[in-house]
Amino acid sequence: MKPQLSLPRKRRIHSWPVRICHWINVLAMIGMVMSGWGIYNADPLFAFTFPQNTTLGGWLGGNIAWHLAVMWLLAANALLYLVWGIFSDHFRRDFFPFSPRSVWRDTVRALTFRLPHKPGQYNAVQKLMYSGVLLLGALLVLSGLSIWKPVQFSGLVWLFGGFDIARYVHFFAMSGVLLFVIIHVLMVLLVPETFVAMLTGGKKISTEDHADE
Numbered sequence: 001m002k003p004q005l006s007l008p009r010k011r012r013i014h015s016w017p018v019r020i021c022h023w024i025n026v027l028a029m030i031g032m033v034m035s036g037w038g039i040y041n042a043d044p045l046f047a048f049t050f051p052q053n054t055t056l057g058g059w060l061g062g063n064i065a066w067h068l069a070v071m072w073l074l075a076a077n078a079l080l081y082l083v084w085g086i087f088s089d090h091f092r093r094d095f096f097p098f099s100p101r102s103v104w105r106d107t108v109r110a111l112t113f114r115l116p117h118k119p120g121q122y123n124a125v126q127k128l129m130y131s132g133v134l135l136l137g138a139l140l141v142l143s144g145l146s147i148w149k150p151v152q153f154s155g156l157v158w159l160f161g162g163f164d165i166a167r168y169v170h171f172f173a174m175s176g177v178l179l180f181v182i183i184h185v186l187m188v189l190l191v192p193e194t195f196v197a198m199l200t201g202g203k204k205i206s207t208e209d210h211a212d213e
Ligand code: HEM
Pocket: 018, 022, 025, 026, 029, 030, 094, 120, 122, 130, 133, 181, 184, 185, 188, 194, 195, 196, 197, 198
């Protein structure tokens, strides 16, 4: 442990960069998923299509235009979030550590409504899910680049095992993000005050506060 040379500083539960990036990301994700479903409908991978009123863009050209436009918002926002998360130490401090044991313990606690909530501290299930959704996001970007520009990113296409497999990977990564959102929103409903803190920043807590395993 570092020697304590100054008084512990205070920080909000959620800093403003995290809050702004989070809500821009939610809007961008809605745009990406809805326009993506429209693109999927034009050439479905499976024996189903998405209802027209859950798609964005009206027709294939519109779906693609939306998908590529919102993509830049999503990418710029993700870049800001990643740079800020790394340089502010947010990821290391708040997303780690976690272990299979602590994830299992907190899953059991959550399912039996006994999960304690400490403001400003993520439980092990959250840590796993937030780290996991960042990885899924990276997979979405890489598979998306492969099917958007397969010639320019031919190395990536090769890594995925071909264009068709990259399409499946893109679809399943999208499905993984949706599964994340369902569990994520259910967990927020269990502790609704976290929603307010994600909007306002919440109360000030000591900078030293971070969850142990
Ligand atoms: C695409 C959809 C979403 C993604 C990828 C996502 C991702 C995340 C991530 C990564 C965090 C941790 C942020 C950090 O500390 O850096 C987070 C926190 C949070 N998200 Fe989301 N989120 C999504 C949708 C939503 C929605 C729809 C809601 C509203 C119900 C929501 C409410 C929250 C809240 C309240 C927290 C803070 C939880 C706490 O303090 O315990 N998120 N989200």
